[in-house]
Amino acid sequence: MKHTDPVDCILCRCHGEIDGVVDFGQLQKQLEDDSRLRSVSVGNALCLDGELESLAECAGGRRPGKVLIGACSFLARGDALIAGLENCGISRDRVFVADIREGCAWLHADRPGKATRKATDIVRMGMTALRHREVSADVNITVQPRVLVIGGGPAGMAAAVAAGRAGVAVDLVETSGQLGGMLNRLSRVAPGDRSAEAILTPLLEAIQAIPMIRVHTGTRVSEIRGSAGDFDVSLASKTGSARLSAGAVIVATGAKPVLPNGQYRYGQLSGVISGMELEKILKVDRSVGGNTVFIQCADVRNSKRPYCSAICCPAALKNAIRLKEIDPGAEVTIVHRDIMTPGHRLEADYRRATAAGGCFIRFAPENPPRIEGDNRVTGIRVTDILAGRERHLKADRVVLGTAVEPRIKTDRDDPVMTAIGLAADTHGFYRVQPFLHTVETDAAGVFVCGTARWPVMVDGAMAQGKAAAAKAMDLVAHPVRKASRLIGFQAVRFACARVSPTTCSGCGNCAAVCPYNACGLEKTEHGLRAAVNPVRCMGCGSCTAACPNGSISLPELGATAMVRMIENAFTAGNLTVSNALNGVADRSAPGCRDRRNGGVVNQ
Amino acid sequence: MTVHSDPGIVQNRRDSEHGPKILVFACRWCAGIGADGAGRQRLPLPADFRVIAVECASRIDPDTVLKSFSEGVDGVAILGCHLDGCRYNRANHATAKRMALLSTLLESVGIGADRLLTSFGTAHEGHQFADLMRRFYERLQGMPQQCRFETDPQAVSGGGVDHA
Numbered sequence: 010m011k012h013t014d015p016v017d018c019i020l021c022r023c024h025g026e027i028d029g030v031v032d033f034g035q036l037q038k039q040l041e042d043d044s045r046l047r048s049v050s051v052g053n054a055l056c057l058d059g060e061l062e063s064l065a066e067c068a069g070g071r072r073p074g075k076v077l078i079g080a081c082s083f084l085a086r087g088d089a090l091i092a093g094l095e096n097c098g099i100s101r102d103r104v105f106v107a108d109i110r111e112g113c114a115w116l117h118a119d120r121p122g123k124a125t126r127k128a129t130d131i132v133r134m135g136m137t138a139l140r141h142r143e144v145s146a147d148v149n150i151t152v153q154p155r156v157l158v159i160g161g162g163p164a165g166m167a168a169a170v171a172a173g174r175a176g177v178a179v180d181l182v183e184t185s186g187q188l189g190g191m192l193n194r195l196s197r198v199a200p201g202d203r204s205a206e207a208i209l210t211p212l213l214e215a216i217q218a219i220p221m222i223r224v225h226t227g228t229r230v231s232e233i234r235g236s237a238g239d240f241d242v243s244l245a246s247k248t249g250s251a252r253l254s255a256g257a258v259i260v261a262t263g264a265k266p267v268l269p270n271g272q273y274r275y276g277q278l279s280g281v282i283s284g285m286e287l288e289k290i291l292k293v294d295r296s297v298g299g300n301t302v303f304i305q306c307a308d309v310r311n312s313k314r315p316y317c318s319a320i321c322c323p324a325a326l327k328n329a330i331r332l333k334e335i336d337p338g339a340e341v342t343i344v345h346r347d348i349m350t351p352g353h354r355l356e357a358d359y360r361r362a363t364a365a366g367g368c369f370i371r372f373a374p375e376n377p378p379r380i381e382g383d384n385r386v387t388g389i390r391v392t393d394i395l396a397g398r399e400r401h402l403k404a405d406r407v408v409l410g411t412a413v414e415p416r417i418k419t420d421r422d423d424p425v426m427t428a429i430g431l432a433a434d435t436h437g438f439y440r441v442q443p444f445l446h447t448v449e450t451d452a453a454g455v456f457v458c459g460t461a462r463w464p465v466m467v468d469g470a471m472a473q474g475k476a477a478a479a480k481a482m483d484l485v486a487h488p489v490r491k492a493s494r495l496i497g498f499q500a501v502r503f504a505c506a507r508v509s510p511t512t513c514s515g516c517g518n519c520a521a522v523c524p525y526n527a528c529g530l531e532k533t534e535h536g537l538r539a540a541v542n543p544v545r546c547m548g549c550g551s552c553t554a555a556c557p558n559g560s561i562s563l564p565e566l567g568a569t570a571m572v573r574m575i576e577n578a579f580t581a582g583n584l585t586v587s588n589a590l591n592g593v594a595d596r597s598a599p600g601c602r603d604r605r606n607g608g609v610v611n612q
Numbered sequence: 613m614t615v616h617s618d619p620g621i622v623q624n625r626r627d628s629e630h631g632p633k634i635l636v637f638a639c640r641w642c643a644g645i646g647a648d649g650a651g652r653q654r655l656p657l658p659a660d661f662r663v664i665a666v667e668c669a670s671r672i673d674p675d676t677v678l679k680s681f682s683e684g685v686d687g688v689a690i691l692g693c694h695l696d697g698c699r700y701n702r703a704n705h706a707t708a709k710r711m712a713l714l715s716t717l718l719e720s721v722g723i724g725a726d727r728l729l730t731s732f733g734t735a736h737e738g739h740q741f742a743d744l745m746r747r748f749y750e751r752l753q754g755m756p757q758q759c760r761f762e763t764d765p766q767a768v769s770g771g772g773v774d775h776a
Contacts, residue, residue: 082648111651112663123659130662432701443697451701503667522670524701549700550671554710566666568675575680578662579633 010102012140012569014074015047018132019064021080022053023110030114032125039129039581045136047074056086056093065097075103075139079132082108102144107135126581133577141570145505145563147493148543150238154178154488156481157242157255159230162190163467164459165261166212167474168481173219177482180253181216182225182244188213190263191460191467196291197331198467199323200354208467225251233258233429236544237454237484237495240429257454257481258429260439261474264413264460267314269307273380273409280386280404283307284324284411291331298336299405302389303329304378305345309412311374316436319464321410322349326358326367328408333365342368342402344378344391370402371395380407413464415439429455430525430545438463448477452525453495453544456480492544504548504565506541513538513560519552528552528561632686632752634661634745637676639669641699642736643691649738650745657742658749661689668692669732670703674714677728681718684759687727687752689744694733704732726751727758 018040022028033051040049055061055078065076076099078090087106094104109128117124156172158165161183169181187193192205216222228246235241240258244251266285269275275283282290290297303325309318322345329341343362348369350359363369370393372378378391388403415437417423423431426439430452434440439457442449448456458473459465465473484490493502506519506528515537519528527545530537539561541552552561559568638644644665650657666672669692680688690711698704708730715725729748735741 082651084645084648085652108648108651111648113651115651115654116657117659118654119656120659127659127662134662134664430701435696440701443699522706524670524698524703547700549668549703550666551668551700551703551706554671554673555706563667563671566671571664571676572679574664575635575676575683575685578635578664578680578683579660579685 010075010143014103014140016045016075016077016136016139018046018049018077018079018136019055019061020049020051020109020132021055021078022051023081024054027080027110027114027128030118030121030124031109031128032121035125036128036132040132043133043136045140046077055080056089061090061093062097065094065099073103075105077132077136077139078104078106079109079128079135080106081110082106082112085111102142103139105135105139105142107132129581130578133580134574137573137577138566138570141567141573143564143567145493145502145507145548145565146543147491147505150490150492150495150544152238152485152488152490153240153254153256154485155180155253155255156257156259156478156485157230157240157253158182158259158261160190160261160263160459160461161185161188161224161226162261162263162459162470163192163208163212164263164461164465164470164474164477165190165259166216167471168259168261168458168478169222169474170212170215170219171475171478172482173216173222175478175482176221177485179222180225180242180255181222182228182230184227184229186227188216188224188226194285194288194292196288197327199327200352200358200466200468202327202330230425233425236429236542237452238490238544240454256485257456259474259477259481260426260431260450260455260457260461261459261470261477262416262461264415264438264464267308267318267412267414269409269411272308273304273378273407274386275307275409278380278382278386279384280382281380281407281409283409284321284328287328287406287408288324291328296335297332298339300340300403301329301332301342301406301408302378302402302404303341303343303345303408303410304389305343305348305410306374307409307412309410310346314412314414314436317349317464318410318412319349320466321412323355323358323466325408325410326350326355326362329362329367330358330365333362333367337366340368340403341366342370342404344370344372344389344402346372346374370400413460416461428526430527431455431457432524448473448480451547454481454484495544502546502548504550504563505543505546506548506550506552506561507564508539508541509560509562510535510538512558514558515539516557518555518557519561522551522555524549524551631658631660632749632755632757633684634687634689634748634752635680635685636661636663636689636691636745637669637672638663638665638689638735639692639704640665640667642693642697642733643669643731643741646691646735646737646741650742651738653738655738655742657745661745661749668698668700668703669707670698670700672707672711674710674717677711677714681723681727681758686755686758687729687748689729689731689748691735691741691744692732693736697733708732723758724755726755 052060091104113128155178158169158181169179172179192209195205228244231245232243240255275281332341350356373394376392378389381388393400418437432440456477458477459470525545527542531540550563677688692704711730719725
């Protein structure tokens, strides 16, 4: 496509919605005077009744050109217009919809004169954007039909089993010596009263029974290179290293429990234990007696960790019920800020704990409970904010609810994950795309499930693992994929950055600013030059803004298109300017960085 | 820097038909949808603004803003998603820094930092976009009109490199 390709303009009246405000006679006259447009025609309700098709035939019948539509916004019916023209054989790269309804007529119904001028400008800006729009290169990816699952906890195992059952080859990598993750350390599993083995055994049996699943225990992922469809993975273990390829990566690395050091005299006074230690005791010793106090929200929901860990309240309820069952005479008290039990199954646990005789006391975060005891804990003092008085509780054991925290603090802490474009949120949990994408991350081909994403209970982790497996299978099911179609939140990628190797100075600004690590420096015979990974690039344009000499650009919205749009933004009723733009002189105004094109005539 | 404005000019400006010209660079995901929402709700707005939808606010470089001012635009608005809510990972954090730096530059060259509006997170709903536009319009009404900078074709372009 060249910028000199003829442009045909079609304006939509939209049953008076647009031409009731905008003076179409004047608009049409101004546009017909513009030598950059080959024809200007007016239709009514282009989105209905095959009107568009007849106009498209008029436009496409002659020398193939580009089509500029002045109608409603892309979000209203603009996308339907583009799809309609695509059906008539006009590629969507050659179509631009300028929004003169939502963006003009509906906003300025009280000022018809100004609205007409604005509509002219909007159509002209659309025209310049269309004239200077180029098409990004697209590459085909040969997809490796394997899935790498990092982390052998419930989420990772569920993902591996789901993908393996569907016949996809899976590599399940676990750093510790055995699969199971947190399930290995729990006595019973909430909600309900299930043993960890009841959940773990079917998963382990399935993994053993499916030959498509290769398990690598005692192994860590030392490096991942490449991008969606073709990741090159290096594994390291005590016995040696290995390499494998994978089409998709499922990250199920989980989180780590918070040890509440320094809080509530933990680590200093015997008898103050963490929730995980109680799990360990309950796993081996089935006759634990004595009074127990649970203190919730230990070192979480504060300024350091401003989130709820979601798993500590269910864990405390489950253990309270268990302690009451073992020793009905013992006093079990849960001292909490709020009890978080969403859903009917956790609510049932709460009711069971209450019915079993568990006592609940609420404290204020600014006035936390005080631990008493000299050599060993004897009790706690707490201000009950509901009763409004101080309580003294005797306790043989104080259990601090164990929150979880992410394995990393920022993106930079984890070079392996950063290299594949995985980003962390403000807390350090891996970020997924907003809204309806539960397991898809910003990096194509990388999925996150389980507690690595956000604190979640075992059932939720397994459900997320299956979801991640489904998304990964969707990716690896096709032997060849187009890079531009790999992005979750866009049906089609907007653009892919393009480097001009002759002008690139290799400064590395683009590599520093790229939010997806798509830009990098490569050694060439002339020295370092920027190179764009066409799979990772999502087309945001950060690199074009950081490039000091305009060597990297988005073909869909290049520097020339941007400058011409700015120049045409306020030209209606100012004929000298628009004529100047039609003229032959290349106005290399300050700010126009596209000088590498040389003397571009006829903008 | 204070903007030295002649009260007469400002009064003229308020009476004249041509209000301040605003060029809005709106990210397609938040502010672009907000601008669209304002249209759907038919919120009355001053007509002298034009929206250029970009894929992400991080596409906007200082040159683009300066080019807009050199074309005689009175105010430039850069509207993006919430910091931390960018569709492109953390791309708009770079824009925030870049525009903060640019506004000091605008002060020192005499255009004035008040003419650049950078907003993240607002304007993703129609009424927020409209409110932002109205307030920016009012702010610019109190300032003198920008003139268009003509380029001298004989002048050395490219940052004043002297080839002599």
